[in-house]
Amino acid sequence: MASEPYGVLYSAGPTQSPSAAKSLDELLTPEIKFVRVQWIDFINTPRVRVLPVAYFRKLYENPHTRVGVGLAKVALGIVGLSLAKGFGAVGEWLYVPDLSSWRVCTYAPGHAVVMGWFQEKKPAPETGFDMPLCPRTLLHRLVREARDKAGVSFLIGMEHEFMLLSQTSPEPVYVNDADWTCAAKIRTGSVETVVLEEIANCLLDAGIELQHYHAEAAPGQYEVVTGPLPPLEAADAIVFTRETIYNIANKHGLKATFSPRLHADSCGNGAHVHISVHGGKAKTRKEDENRAPRMSPTERSFLQGVLEHLPAVVAFTLPNAASYARMLDGIWSGGTTSCWGTDNKEAPVRVCGPAGHLHFELKSSDATATPHLAFAGIVAAGLRGILDGALLTTGDCHKPAHVMSEAERKAVGLEKPLKLPKTIAEARKALDSDAGVKGLLGAEFVESYINVNKLMESWMAGKDEEDAVRKLIKYF
Known part of the structure; x- marks a missing residue:
């Protein structure tokens, strides 16, 4: 029996920024x-x-x-005061x-x-x-190509995880220490509660859909969830949201950090991307329907493209050496195997929502990523699958891939699973060798991005773990 729709249902249609139709005089209010x-x-x-x-x-x-x-x-x-190869x-x-x-x-x-x-x-x-090389132009072009070549559009929402610190030196001091979604982290009168409410009001007043905020599992950790928008508008809104969080925390004497993982014995900060696929020219396709009967053919091809090219995509979504401290099995960050699962938080792609209103949550992503480039990588991978009419080769993982038996892996097509990079260097190599994604993004852009990313990796390296943590907190 088909499940009933639930929650808020979004659909892609003609969208326009609240500012798009306004004249300069209307924007420049007194x-x-x-x-x-x-x-x-x-x-x-x-x-x-x-x-x-x-x-x-x-x-x-x-x-x-x-x-x-x-x-x-x-x-x-430019990285710090150094220039990457190709820039002068x-x-x-x-x-x-x-x-x-x-x-x-x-x-x-x-x-x-x-x-x-x-x-x-x-x-x-x-x-x-x-x-x-323009990040916004690149994303805008890919969205336009998806519309023109495949009749497809996208909506993207974001989970923003961050920590609030009352002190950063000589070592970080978190504003509190309580567990996941605990009310103890939002006590009336506490500075962190004041900060969270002001962040929420700033986002709402700016016209950004705030779905909710809540306490996360690590000390001083919170999550803000913003609603879906077309990719370019979504990326711009994410920059604004992060700037809001940084600035309001600073206003109240706190430091907000989106650093991926500061300590091995605690949870890290992700930036999970929620993307839905709308439209498409494919009507029916029996060959892979049994793999994901709730998905449309276009959704299946999009998912296959993302899974097949995910080793290259994480060069954008997990662009920092520290990002790979979250590239582990068993910590709810997506794991190390390219696979998907319905409401499976140990799969890098979690499928959410009722049939007809599905969306994909990419968990292999954090806030060291440039939003426009992260979205460009995801869209390029998924679009590659759609344009190729790619058949979905794996099924729904009802349990984490790393604890599956051989028979269970075989049942979902994971006999020879595609493993994800364990380091940013491996991710760069995967990107450079992925002709499908590289062709859509452009060879000149990929080469420039890799050069900058290499410089960033060396610039962020610390003398020891404590020094690396201080750099992460300072920069992210």
């Missing part, structure tokens, strides 16, 4: 004194230029000039504000924030002003 022109780079660093409103308005005065601010061609390749001191990009991404900075009174597009100053014969 309360706004400064505009943060913001971008997010390959190492997940939010970077900003703060422009007074009067100067920002001047950018739009001359109808015969392109709007934008000049940024040195190091903007996506010569040349500038034009960073063009995307007014549809405009949000009032509810965490910083008097400020608004806008994302943008990295563009070339001079058009190229084939690509025009588009710049292939």
